[in-house]
Amino acid sequence: MKIKNMKDLDKVKEIGMKSLFPKGPQIRISMSTCGLALGADDLFQKITREKDKKGIKISLHQTGCSGFCNLEPMAIVKLPGKPALLYTQVTVENVEQIIRDIKKKKIPQKGLFCMIGSDSAAAKPDPVLNAVPDYRDASPFKGQHRMLLGNCGIIDPLSVSEYVAMAGYSGLFKALYQMRPEEVIKEVVESGLRGRGGAWFPTGFKWDMASKSSGDEKFVICNADEGDPGAYKDRTIMEGNPFKLFEGIVLAGYAIGSHHGIIYLREEYHHTFGFLSNAIEIAKRFGLLGKNILGSGFNFALNIVRGGGSYVCGEETALMDSLEGEVGDPRLRPPFPIEKGLWARPTIVNNVETLSNVPLIIQNGGKWYKNIGTEKAKGTKILSVIGNVKHPGLYEIPLGTNLKQVIFEMAGGPVNGKSIKAVQVGSPFGTFIPADKLNVSLDPESLREIGSMIGSGVIVALDQDACIVDILHHLLTFFVEESCGKCVPCREGVSRMEELMIEIYNGRAGMNELDIINELGETARDFSLCALGGGAPAPILNGIKDFKKDFEAHIKTGKCLRFS
Amino acid sequence: MEKEKIDHIISKFPETKGNLIGILHEIQNEFRYLPEEELRYLSREIEVPMTQIYSIANFYNRFSLTPTGEHELCVCLGTACHVKGGQNVLNQVKKDLKINEEETTEDMKFTLKVVRCLGACSLAPAVMMDDETHSNMTPDLVKELIKSF
Ligand SMILES: Cc1cc2nc3c(=O)[nH]c(=O)nc-3n(C[C@H](O)[C@H](O)[C@H](O)COP(=O)(O)O)c2cc1C
Numbered sequence: 258m259k260i261k262n263m264k265d266l267d268k269v270k271e272i273g274m275k276s277l278f279p280k281g282p283q284i285r286i287s288m289s290t291c292g293l294a295l296g297a298d299d300l301f302q303k304i305t306r307e308k309d310k311k312g313i314k315i316s317l318h319q320t321g322c323s324g325f326c327n328l329e330p331m332a333i334v335k336l337p338g339k340p341a342l343l344y345t346q347v348t349v350e351n352v353e354q355i356i357r358d359i360k361k362k363k364i365p366q367k368g369l370f371c372m373i374g375s376d377s378a379a380a381k382p383d384p385v386l387n388a389v390p391d392y393r394d395a396s397p398f399k400g401q402h403r404m405l406l407g408n409c410g411i412i413d414p415l416s417v418s419e420y421v422a423m424a425g426y427s428g429l430f431k432a433l434y435q436m437r438p439e440e441v442i443k444e445v446v447e448s449g450l451r452g453r454g455g456a457w458f459p460t461g462f463k464w465d466m467a468s469k470s471s472g473d474e475k476f477v478i479c480n481a482d483e484g485d486p487g488a489y490k491d492r493t494i495m496e497g498n499p500f501k502l503f504e505g506i507v508l509a510g511y512a513i514g515s516h517h518g519i520i521y522l523r524e525e526y527h528h529t530f531g532f533l534s535n536a537i538e539i540a541k542r543f544g545l546l547g548k549n550i551l552g553s554g555f556n557f558a559l560n561i562v563r564g565g566g567s568y569v570c571g572e573e574t575a576l577m578d579s580l581e582g583e584v585g586d587p588r589l590r591p592p593f594p595i596e597k598g599l600w601a602r603p604t605i606v607n608n609v610e611t612l613s614n615v616p617l618i619i620q621n622g623g624k625w626y627k628n629i630g631t632e633k634a635k636g637t638k639i640l641s642v643i644g645n646v647k648h649p650g651l652y653e654i655p656l657g658t659n660l661k662q663v664i665f666e667m668a669g670g671p672v673n674g675k676s677i678k679a680v681q682v683g684s685p686f687g688t689f690i691p692a693d694k695l696n697v698s699l700d701p702e703s704l705r706e707i708g709s710m711i712g713s714g715v716i717v718a719l720d721q722d723a724c725i726v727d728i729l730h731h732l733l734t735f736f737v738e739e740s741c742g743k744c745v746p747c748r749e750g751v752s753r754m755e756e757l758m759i760e761i762y763n764g765r766a767g768m769n770e771l772d773i774i775n776e777l778g779e780t781a782r783d784f785s786l787c788a789l790g791g792g793a794p795a796p797i798l799n800g801i802k803d804f805k806k807d808f809e810a811h812i813k814t815g816k817c818l819r820f821s
Numbered sequence: 822m823e824k825e826k827i828d829h830i831i832s833k834f835p836e837t838k839g840n841l842i843g844i845l846h847e848i849q850n851e852f853r854y855l856p857e858e859e860l861r862y863l864s865r866e867i868e869v870p871m872t873q874i875y876s877i878a879n880f881y882n883r884f885s886l887t888p889t890g891e892h893e894l895c896v897c898l899g900t901a902c903h904v905k906g907g908q909n910v911l912n913q914v915k916k917d918l919k920i921n922e923e924e925t926t927e928d929m930k931f932t933l934k935v936v937r938c939l940g941a942c943s944l945a946p947a948v949m950m951d952d953e954t955h956s957n958m959t960p961d962l963v964k965e966l967i968k969s970f
């Protein structure tokens with residue numbers, strides 16, 4: 258059905274409420290890339306077979322990923338009159354018991370992790386559940402502010418009605434029926450939203466300029482190239498709540514006067530590609546993309562283009578080259594994309610996470626949004642914490658949260674009684690912060706003060722066994738592989754830095770070579786054409802300065818601390 | 822040459838110039854590489870010079886100008902996987918398949934690739950066999966995975 262007015266939207270909402278709060282028992286299985294990697298498919302089939310065999314009616318749904326892949330496969334079990342319960346690491350072997358319990362109206366115990374929405378009206382207190390925490394108090398969800406990820410892993414990502422039941426599309430409806438495009442931009446400016454793709458450019462400002470550029474056609478590009486190694490937040494949003502992203506993209510189109518959007522998707526995301534294509538078709542059927550969106554008369558077409566597996570194509574001007582069927586290398590600016598972007602038309606490029614914030618801003622107002630975060634950085638940020646911590650995963654935190662708290666409390670600190678040696682925030686371009694300096698606020702300004710950055714939010718924790726020379730060598734290899742080769746400081750300089758780092762790694766070079774690396778790094782930092790060559794030196798130069806011991810070990814003995 | 826296949830792929834794209842990479846994706850999927858004769862035909866049909874097609878085929882990691890194996894095994898060496906021992910997994914694969922990165926086994930069964938993140942970082946180290954991601958890999962597990970094909 259096409260949603261054409263408020264009445265239709267309410268009807269869809271009602272359907273969504275019924276499916277989220279069903280009368281009978283229900284099971285939801287998390288089935289995105291990570292869940293599938295851990296056997297969610299088999300689990301789903303086993304449950305289907307088992308419930309049919311036992312002849313009980315259980316509604317079975319799929320959900321996306323909540324960001325803690327190591328707890329997958331996850332399942333949510335909802336019994337009548339009870340809060341929804343989250344189970345982790347559910348295996349095929351558990352299924353028979355779960356179905357037996359549900360049949361007896363008992364709460365399955367194995368793998369029970371926490372309650373979701375224990376305060377909802379449908380939930381009566383239950384003695385069996387006394388010891389089970391609500392998900393807001395259960396690590397690793399504790400301390401998070403999941404306004405972007407909140408639906409991920411809970412709603413069926415391909416169900417428009419469930420998203421609408423979670424207030425989805427109320428922002429777009431409001432904008433299309435009650436707001437002029439300038440007013441949408443005004444709210445986004447007021448909110449203080451800044452780009453989450455790494456550069457933190459004010460989103461409202463970009464949109465304002467693009468809306469004022471003249472052109473017969475304008476484009477909205479959603480940057481879903483998600484190239485920073487260690488990042489999978491955009492994938493999680495796309496697979497967990499795609500309609501929220503679509504809503505944000507259409508809002509952007511309405512604001513700047515564009516009728517055509519493109520999602521530029523990372524090549525390696527094979528599963529996501531099919532999934533998103535499907536989601537677009539569904540959105541069209543509901544009148545949420547295509548002609549006459551929500552019955553308002555506004556038209557907006559959206560399609561997906563896959564990248565070719567090149568990191569530099571995440572840079573917005575290289576990305577546009579790639580969309581035009583060219584080799585992706587960064588363009589000189591000006592002209593800026595907002596004037597002459599894709600096919601020389603005014604274009605805005607925004608990250609998946611950035612765009613997903615917009616529906617919330619329009620729904621609740623820029624003033625509301627502004628209350629979250631620090632003075633200069635508003636809202637939340639999804640961090641991808643990887644490396645040597647107990648709970649690697651995605652943590653959505655209000656900007657300004659303390660790094661130490663994230664590493665030691667939320668992510669559970671190091672494993673096996675080891676200690677943390679350093680943390681790289683904003684990987685791959687951020688610097689390695691030594692363990693005694695982790696008491697820092699996570700926002701672009703505070704991190705810049707200590708010479709680091711927040712970037713796209715990848716945080717790498719290293720424990721005492723890690724060696725900085727080893728990890729810097731790893732990063733340099735990445736930069737060299739992904740340099741497009743257009744400018745000399747990056748093409749020659751960074752690859753020379755890598756060669757020297759290998760010599761140092763193998764104990765064949767000394768302090769002289771370190772000096773040369775420093776010089777090359779400074780040149781690349783100051784004279785590269787784009788932020789790849791410009792950003793690559795920071796972790797290297799700072800690493801040399803802050804972790805002398807690791808370098809001395811390599812230079813003197815040719816031995817890596819990592820393997821000693 | 823398989824002209825019809827190329828015609829069919831071209832016909833899927835309403836507008837060809839901006840979809841060159843998309844077209845090459847489809848050719849790569851169909852043939853498991855980009856065959857020269859077919860590329861020449863494509864070049865004539867969509868009026869894009871061969872040099873441009875070649876430079877794209879060389880620039881993007883996804884494309885291969887030589888035939889690749891029946892299965893594509895991508896070992897992740899992104900930062901999360903590096904920290905958790907992805908290199909050991911790669912070494913095991915190289916030993917078992919007796920090939921290096923970007924190479925194909927003699928029996929044309931496997932092609933080995935190294936990638937820089939599969940988006941499964943909290944399950945590191947990860948590998949992808951064709952379209953399926955496998956997580957928490959160890960040298961032993963990857964050995965078994967290869968055997969199962
Ligand atoms: C080498 C390089 C790679 C980049 N990769 C990405 C990426 O994968 N995703 C992304 O959103 N932005 C990436 N960016 C940043 C984009 O150029 C651009 O700033 C961003 O997409 C703008 O959107 P935002 O304002 O919403 O962040 C990259 C930049 C550089 C220099």
Ligand code: SF4
Pocket residue numbers: 569586587739740741742743744745747748785786787788789790791
């Ligand atoms: S800095 Fe590196 S990636 Fe950027 S344009 Fe120059 S060579 Fe290309």
Ligand code: FES
Pocket residue numbers: 486487488897898899900901902903937938939940941942945946947
């Ligand atoms: S770094 Fe290997 S999956 Fe992300």
